[in-house]
Amino acid sequence: MVVAASRIVIENCSIATVDAGDTEYTSGHIVVADNKIESVGAGKAPENLENVVRRIDGTGHLATPGLVNTHHHFYQWITRGLATDHNLFNWLVALYPTWARIDEQMAYSAAQGSLAMMARGGVTTAMDHHYVFPKGSGDLSGAIIRAARETGVRFTLARGSMDRSEKDGGLPPDFAVETLEGALAATEATVDEHHDASFDAMTQIAVAPCSPFSVSTELMKQGAELARRKGVRLHTHGSETVEEEQFCKELFGMGPTEYFESTGWLGEDVWMAHCVHMDDSDIAAFARTKTGVAHCPSSNARLAAGIARVPDMLAAGVPVGLGVDGTASNESGELHTELRNALLINRLGAHREAALNARQALRLGTYGGAQVLGRASQIGSLEPGKLADIVLWKLDTLAHSSIADPVTALVFGAAAPVTLSLVNGKPVVEDSRLLHVDEDAIARSTRDEAQRLARIAAQA
Numbered sequence: 001m002v003v004a005a006s007r008i009v010i011e012n013c014s015i016a017t018v019d020a021g022d023t024e025y026t027s028g029h030i031v032v033a034d035n036k037i038e039s040v041g042a043g044k045a046p047e048n049l050e051n052v053v054r055r056i057d058g059t060g061h062l063a064t065p066g067l068v069n070t071h072h073h074f075y076q077w078i079t080r081g082l083a084t085d086h087n088l089f090n091w092l093v094a095l096y097p098t099w100a101r102i103d104e105q106m107a108y109s110a111a112q113g114s115l116a117m118m119a120r121g122g123v124t125t126a127m128d129h130h131y132v133f134p135k136g137s138g139d140l141s142g143a144i145i146r147a148a149r150e151t152g153v154r155f156t157l158a159r160g161s162m163d164r165s166e167k168d169g170g171l172p173p174d175f176a177v178e179t180l181e182g183a184l185a186a187t188e189a190t191v192d193e194h195h196d197a198s199f200d201a202m203t204q205i206a207v208a209p210c211s212p213f214s215v216s217t218e219l220m221k222q223g224a225e226l227a228r229r230k231g232v233r234l235h236t237h238g239s240e241t242v243e244e245e246q247f248c249k250e251l252f253g254m255g256p257t258e259y260f261e262s263t264g265w266l267g268e269d270v271w272m273a274h275c276v277h278m279d280d281s282d283i284a285a286f287a288r289t290k291t292g293v294a295h296c297p298s299s300n301a302r303l304a305a306g307i308a309r310v311p312d313m314l315a316a317g318v319p320v321g322l323g324v325d326g327t328a329s330n331e332s333g334e335l336h337t338e339l340r341n342a343l344l345i346n347r348l349g350a351h352r353e354a355a356l357n358a359r360q361a362l363r364l365g366t367y368g369g370a371q372v373l374g375r376a377s378q379i380g381s382l383e384p385g386k387l388a389d390i391v392l393w394k395l396d397t398l399a400h401s402s403i404a405d406p407v408t409a410l411v412f413g414a415a416a417p418v419t420l421s422l423v424n425g426k427p428v429v430e431d432s433r434l435l436h437v438d439e440d441a442i443a444r445s446t447r448d449e450a451q452r453l454a455r456i457a458a459q460a
C-alpha cells in the first residue's frame with residue numbers, strides 16, 4: 001500500500017476497465033489514492049486501508065473511465081440552432097460573420113455552457129479547438145482555460161487560427177482572420193503561458209490551424225514546426241466533405257491526405273477531426289504514421305458530410321477517439337450520446353451490423369480519446385497507477401434496469417445519469433449536479449450572450 005493523504009473507495013458496482021484485455025467485473029471495487037487509481041478488482045476493496053475519507057456504495061451502477069472529448073468548438077454554444085438545413089460550406093459562410101463578432105465575455109460564457117453540458121454527461125477530459133480571434137477581442141484563450149479550471153475537468157486547448165480569407169481563395173471573410181505572423185506568435189505565447197507537460201496535467205495546449213480551406217500552406221508548415229519545437233500536439237480538420245476534397249484538388253493539385261503529408265501534418269503527434277472521405281490509401285497513410293482521428297458522427301450527420309470509415313480505420317490500427325464537434329453543428333453538446341451515435345451511424349455503412357459493438361464504442365469514447373490526445377499512459381482506462389478520472393453511471397432506473405448487460409445498457413440505451421464523476425481524484429459531478437459551477441446561472445448567461453451576439457451581428 002502506497003502512502004496516501006486520502007483514499008476514496010467505490011464498491012459493489014459493475015466495472016468496465018477498458019484496459020488492453022477489456023477486463024470487466026460484475027461486482028467490483030476501485031480504490032482511489034489521492035489523484036491516482038490504486039487498485040481495481042472483483043469483490044470488496046482490501047481491508048485496513050488507511051485514510052479512507054469516503055466509501056461509496058455503487059450498487060446498481062457501472063463504473064467506466066471518464067469520457068474523453070477530442071473535438072469541439074466551445075464558442076458555438078451561443079450560435080446553436082442556426083443554419084439548420086445547410087451543408088458544411090454553406091453553414092460556414094452563413095455563420096462566419098456572426099462568429100467574427102465574439103468577445104472575451106462571450107467566449108467565457110460559451111465555454112462555461114459547453115463544459116457544463118459535457119461534464120454533467122460524464123466527460124472528464126474536454127478539449128476546445130478555438131480558431132476565431134477577432135482583432136481587439138481580448139484574451140479568449142485565457143477566458144476559455146479559466147472556464148475549464150472552474151468546471152474542474154481536465155482540458156486541452158487546441159489554439160486554432162485562420163489566415164486564408166476570401167481574398168486568398170479561402171472561405172472566411174477577410175475581417176475574420178489573423179495574419180500568418182500574428183497567428184504563429186499568439187499560438188507560441190499560449191503554449192508558453194499555459195501548456196503543462198506533467199503526468200497529471202490539467203491544462204495542455206495543441207497547435208491547431210483550422211482547416212485547408214481557411215489556412216495558408218505556410219501556416220500549416222510553420223504551425224507543424226512550432227508544435228514540434230515546443231513538444232506539443234497538432235490538431236486540425238481534415239477530409240470532412242466532398243466539397244473540401246474538391247477544394248484541395250483545385251487549389252493544391254492533390255487530395256487532403258496528400259496535402260497534409262506534404263505540409264508535415266501526418267504523425268503520431270497529430271490528430272484530425274472527421275476524416276470522412278478517406279480511401280484505402282488515405283487510411284493506410286494514417287495507420288503507417290499513427291495519425292489520430294476525432295470521429296464526430298452527429299455533426300457529420302447534421303451537415304450531411306457522410307459516414308467516416310471507423311471500422312476500417314480501427315482494423316488498420318488508426319487511433320480513433322470521439323468528438324462532439326462544435327454545438328452549432330451538434331446542438332446537444334453531449335458526448336455520452338455520441339457513443340450510441342457512433343455505433344448506430346457506422347452500422348449504416350459498408351460493414352452493417354458488424355461495424356462496431358458496444359464495447360468498441362465505449363473504447364472510442366475513453367481509451368481512444370486518450371490515445372489521440374497523447375495521454376493514453378495517464379487516462380482512458382481504469383488501471384492502477386493511472387489518474388483517477390472515473391464515472392459512475394446509474395443504471396437501475398426505468399431507462400436501463402431491464403437490460404442485463406451494463407455496457408450494452410450504457411451504449412445502446414438512453415443517456416445514463418451520472419451519480420459521481422471524479423477528475424484527478426476529485427468529485428466534479430454528484431447526482432447529475434455540477435459541484436463547482438452553477439448550472440442555472442450558466443443557462444441564463446449563455447442565453448444573454450447569445451442574444452447580445454445576435455444583436456451585434458445584425459448591426460454589423
Ligand SMILES: [Zn+2]
Pocket residue numbers: 071072073237273325326
Ligand atoms: Zn470542428
